[in-house]
Amino acid sequence: MELNESQVGNTLVLRIVGRVDSSVAKQLEEKVRDLIGRDSRIVVDLSAMDYVSSAGLRSFLTLAKGARAKNQRLALCAMRPDIDEIFDLGGIKELFEIFETVDAAATRLT
């Protein structure tokens, strides 16, 4: 897994590249917490995430709970269909704001 930060307009975008499983779950959680500390609105770009394991789903769940508890906005965008299905079946999707594209997320979040 690789994590790339960028700025789209006023919004901080975190792009996840590769696989998310238990070996990188901690790293992902820490990164998102760090970003949220700087900006309370974060868009996670999933267009390049090609696998998420059960432990990976737990990480997203942890992040969603954390963001809700602190009134921060964490949006997912550009999910591939297979990932979308995994999130859907894992009961994760309803915890996030979900957008088709990074731009849509950036526009709507501001």
Place this chain on the structure above:
Amino acid sequence: MTADSPTVDRSALGVPRGWRGWVLLNLAVFVIYSIAGLVVFVVGIGAADTSPIYPPSGIAVAAVLIFGPRVWPALWFGNFFNGAPLFWAPDTSLLTAIVANIGGGTAAVVEALGAAALMRRLSGTWHPFDHAYDAVIFLLVASIGGAACAAVIGVGTFWLTGVTPTDQWFITFVTWLLADAAGIAVFGPLVLAWYRERPFLDRRLAETVAAVSAAVLAIAAVAYATGYPIDYLYLPVLLWAGFRAQARGVTFAAATISAVIIVATAHGIGSFVGKTDDQSFLLVEGFMAVITFTGVLVVAVRAQQRAAEIALEAYNRTLEQRVAERTAEIAEKNRLLEEKEQRIDDDLSLGRTLQAAILPTDFHSFERTSVAAAMRPAYEMGGDFYDVFRIGEKRIGLVVADVSGKGVAAAFFMAVARTMLRDVAMSGAAPADCVARVNETLCTENPIDMFVTLFYAELDEETGEVVYVNAGHCEPVIASTAAGARLLARTGNPALGVIPGKRFDARRFTLARGETFFLYTDGVTEAFSPEGALFAVERLLTVAAAEAGDPPRELLLAVIRSVDAFANGAVQSDDITCLAVRRAGA
């Protein structure tokens, strides 16, 4: 302060008090002062029976430094009577003698008070033995300054009264100045050293005094016998006395050497005999200045060094003591820490035992279903759990769950979830409702923001119908000899403890006779190899398919063995939990 001899503070000595004490003190100083003056009179050199050194000046300065200015009457009268010969001098009237001696007495008082004041003001102390600076102040500034005052007043009075003729005033002035300065420099330190250091006389000091006296007399005798100028030999004696007995040794040696060379010079012996008496005076005084200065300075520098060494030693001792104290403190803290750690270990181990105890292990009561289960925590206490319990006559409740996080908090959360689910399910509620009610409780009573993924199923032993709810948990496996192994897909329910008021969907399928239903947590599929690869669902399915015909216990052990072989010694990072259920064959 010197290390070898204890020294006393001025104020520690019992100085007499009251007017009687004052009178006695002055009498005592007067007597000593006068005796010293008498000695000068007896051994005086030259026409006027004067001396190149005037010891009473040193005694006077020492007395003022020790007892304060109140001894001035002793000095005044002492010097007044030291001038007694004037009364018998020819061509001198009684009045002249009285006026001249009043001048001499006043000169002595001003000299002693002035020298003592200069010493105290400039060095801040009352003796010259601890610092080179104090020695320089005493020997140069205080002695010459005091003597200059005395010479001005004394010679002025003598000249006015005609005792000193006008053509003699300069030589008289110089003689007076140098003799008094030498007296202060040589005899002042002698008295101060003996006053300051205790005991008054010990064996070492007595030996030093005896040896110095003997050596000085021997050198003088050799010089007298041979006529050679060997006065430089006094210098090693002086330094030896200083190193051996510090201030008292060096001042005694300086005074003795001074006395001997004066007497010798007076008899025309030694290197200091000049063409005139005045030349002899100057030569003797020069030599006395050199030995006194050298001796006292050596003692002071040595004392300074000793003080520095002692301070360093004390500092080192303090440092060592501090290190020892800190070491002891750390050892004590470590001990407490170890004790604490031991207590925690004991508690955790007890917790692990309790946790294992609430998980069922005896499944013999199920006649048409064979069950096997295992939970292996990654840490002392796990967040995983499984449960198997009977619901009514023919149904079995099956649970596998995974609490987010690990350790004690996860174990508590697990105990709450497990107990609630079992209670609600045994009361007969439908699986979806059971899960919803547990979710509700976990959402409201969730202070540390945890959640649990859970798979709950009710198996009808007769029909094989399974009603299940997958709350965000990983997908169970159905294994059969005929169709191999397949996954039971997730159904879109979230984990418990996340969304309050959530409704959960239940699904159903039929477990055929001879088929095995395998539930697990992701500690199985996400076990790591040393290279960092995941065990993954594919490997699980392969093992399950291969073992599909065996009893559930065999299948379960095969899975765990396979995971362990894959991990190949890599640390288990997550709890591993498996539950296998097989319907009896047709």
